[in-house]
Every structure is written in structure tokens, then in C-alpha cells.
Amino acid sequence: MIANRIKLTCLALVLILSGCSSPQSQWTQPPMAVPFQPTIQQQIQLARIDQLLKRDDLDNQTLAQVYYERGLLHDSLGLRDLARLDFNQSLSLKPDQPDVFNILGVYFTQGAHFDAAYEAFDSTLELNVRHPFAQRNRGIALYYGGRYELAFDDLNAHYQHNINDPYRVIWLYIVELEQDSETATEKLRNRYDAAIDHQDWGWQIVRLYLNDVSESEFLRQIATESEDNDVLAERLTEAYFYLGKRYHSNKDFSSALMLYKLTLSANVYEFVEHRFALLELNRLMTEVSLSQPVEPPAPPAQEEV
Template sequence: MMLAGCSSPPSQWTQPPMAVPFQPTIQQQIQLARIDQLLRRDDLDGNTLAQIYYERGLLHDSLGLRDLARLDFNQSLSLKPDQPDVFNILGVYFTQSAHFDAAYEAFDSTLELNIRHPFAQRNRGIALYYGGRYDLASEDLNAHYQQDINDPYRVIWLYLVELEVDEQQALDKLRQRYAAADKQDWGWHIVRLYLGEISEREFLGQITTESEDNEVLAERLTEAYFYMGKVYHHNKDYASALMLYKLALSGNVYEFVEHRFATLELSRLTAEARRETPMIPAEDEDS
């Protein structure tokens, strides 16, 4: 079992599988230029401007330009304050920066405007998890899981929350949810890894051989390295977790939650490691 204890990084990680990092596409750059031209017009009403700022924010976000994206989302919201999608993504940004109370408020606003929003409850659950409010996080993520028991990522995040409360019970529930699912989605391989049904070598080997192009490879490796990092982090193997979180960031898959929260995990990991080993020098954070 991966959770049986700390371990040194496997030898195959000396040359871990990697994808060519995502780069801005011509289409994205053209779309940004067109939006900038639109914003120079003086005949647009408030609702139209709000939509344009929102779309530019999404573009900036997809390129990893999150400060610019946040400015666009705030501008959109100032023009049209009843936008659940904008509150939702701002809540994710607040979570990334560890401003958890602001994140909870943003997700609450999303759900007040659209109780059926597809991501706000999950995102609020994740924010509650990072804020250390595990009971409330479990409520949100369990309700989200019940809406689709065949989604492996709902199972994984619920497991990560339950792992903080009772490790053995979390593993038992993970097995039960795995058994109840149709297991069609690729993400179930992550669950199989957590259950010890496949080794890390087999897991990474499947990704490299079964990914049909670089885009799929980058996306799957982002997920793989993040969720592997979570296990090593939990086991206080900080060196291995640090490397895995950095690998999760390496593909520039900015829109994936695993990329979004890898930077937050790095900050948390560094703080935890320094508390347990006070002599860790400051520069190790960026090594």
C-alpha cells in the first residue's frame, strides 16, 4: 500500500515521464486581440461589456495569467453582479491564495444564484478541506459524489478529506465506492493506484503508452503527479511530494484543478517541513 509509510523516491523518477508544456496557441492570441479591439468601442452596453470581460478573463486564465484574469472577472462582476460562474472562479482563486473565508463567501454566492451550479459545491468542499474544516468539506464532497458515483475525481477528493480524519475508514470507503462504480473513466486508474492494485511504474507506464497525443499526455501527467504527490505529502515524505507537485506544474495545464492547487500544496508543504525541521533554509522553497 502506498499509504503504509514513507519511502524514498522510486529510481524511475530520475527520468520521469514528461510532456511538452502547453504554449499559447495562435487562436488564443488572435481571440485576445479581437477582444481588446472590442473593448475600445464606446457603443457597448453594460451586460455586453460584462460578458466580454468574462471571456477575456477565461482566456487569461487558460494562459496562466491569473492576476490579469482576476482583474477581468472583477470588472465583469462590477458591471453585472449576478454571475454565478464569475463568483465560482473567484472562489477558486481565493482558495489558491489561501484566503479561505473569501472563498467560502464566493462559493456561497454562486450557489445562491444557481443552486445547480455543476462545480461550486465541489470547489467549496475543496476550499473547506484546505481550510481544515473536514466535516463540512465531507458534507459538500459527499453530496457532490452522490450526484455522479461514476466520476473518479469526486471519489478521490472525498477520499482525501476522509484520509485526514480516519485513514483506515477512508481506505475502506474508497474500496466500496470503487466497487460501486462503472470504472469507465481514465481517472479510475488513480483510484487503483491508491488501492494498491497497480504500482507507480505500471501507472506511469500506462499513461505514456496510452496517451494518443501530447495534449492528453500533459493532462494525465498533471493529474497523476498531483495525486501521487498528495500521498507522499500525507506520509510526510516532503522531498518526494515536492518533486511531484513541481512535475504536476510542468505541463502548464493551467485550467486543471490539479495544476491550480499544486502551488498551494507547495506552500503548505514548505510550511509543514519547516515546522518539523526548523533548519530548512528559505531558498529550499524554490529549489
């Protein structure tokens, strides 16, 4: 009953949006989900791990695993400083953990420490060349670091492993917009057509970028097709982030600013889109400050004689 009520409320907001005439007014009443909250299971698991760490009969390998699991819990709750401490402690006990290097690389990217991020992802791939996310994450870090050719190489290789994954297509498109914006959309269309399976919801984001679906219809579908609040929160997190990227690339900074804030609103901490929304906000603020004209200093006042 509660989930249906939430869905109906969001649908009503989407209907309001569809009547708006400009992007600036469109985000005054956006569809929202109830933000994720710590679950009782997460809290119980965290308490159990804290109790476990008080024991003095655990070997280093077991301790490393326990710190890693607590780090993942802290990360899922948005406690990233605590998570980083746990991951570093885990690495000090067992240095050959590709998954730990991978998530630390993501943290370095979020903090715009790109050289450290590259090294972390390189370490991940040295330990596990088939790691499912490190090459993508390194490509994203290279993109944010402004190294677009290297970012394309990583993200294109990642895409080739699964051409039916819409998010691989999306990130490749985002990088190609920086390389050649005139051909990026044509290449996006070609990759969309090359995919055999379009069932994943993420393809709807690709359709949005291709202008095959309007923004109002895109949001309407999220509201009507999300089974519960969890799905709604996750899809809106993705939707607002990639809409923000679209407005950002079109230099509509005020709309992009609102959308990045909306990306953060549902507390879906583990999603890539939530992880990089703050980084995007910082980049946007820098762009805005650089785009403001610098007023020349006022001439010195003439002294009266």
C-alpha cells in the same frame, strides 16, 4: 510523427523508472510532456477582444460578458492576475454571475484566503443552486482550510450526484484520510465497487490509491495510452498531483515536493490539479519547517577573569 516520438520517449523514461529502487531516485528522470503553449487561436481571440473593448457602443451586459471571456482566456494562459482584474470588472457591470463568483472562489482558495473563498462559493450557489462545480470547489476550499467535516458534507453531496465520477471519489477519499485514515481506504474500495462505469481514465488513479496498480505500471499506461501530447500533458498533470498527495500524506516531503513541481511543469493551467499544486507546495514547506527541531540557543560565553 512528432506525437509518436514524444510517446516513445516518455515510454523509455517510464521503463527507466520501473527499475528504480527507491522513491527518491524514482523521480530523477520522470516522464514529461511538452508544456502547453499559447495557441495562435488564443492569441487571435485575445486581440479581437481587446479591439472589441475599444468600442463605445456596448451596453453593460455585453461588456460584462466580454470581460468575462477575456478573463477566461487570461486564465487559460496562466495570467491569473489579469484574469482576476477582468472577472472583477465583469462583476462590477453585472453582479449576478455565478460562474464569475465560482472562479474567483477558486482564486481565493489558491491564495489561501479561505473565508473569501467560502463567501464566493456561497454567492455562486445562491445564484445557481445547481451549479456543477461550486459545491465541489467549496468542499475543496474547506478541506484546505482545515474544516474537514464541512468539506466532507460538500464533497459527499457532490459525489452522490454522480457516483461514477472518479474525481469525486478521489477528493472524498482525500478528506476522509484527514478524518479517519484507518477506514478511508476501505471506504474508497466500497465506492470503487459501487461504480458501474470504470471507463474514465481517472479510475486508474483510484486503482493506484488502492494498490491495485503499481506506480511504474500507472505511469507506463499513461505513456502508452495517451493519444497525443495534449492528453499526455493532462494525464501527467493529474498523475503527479495525486501521487504528490500520496507521498505528502506519508510524510515523504522530498518526493512530494518533486511531484508537485512536476504537476506544474506541463502548464495545464485550467486543471484543478495545476491550480492547487502551488498551494500544496506552500503547505508542504510549512510542514517541513514546523517538523525541524529547534536548536536551543548557545549558552553565553564565559568571560575570562
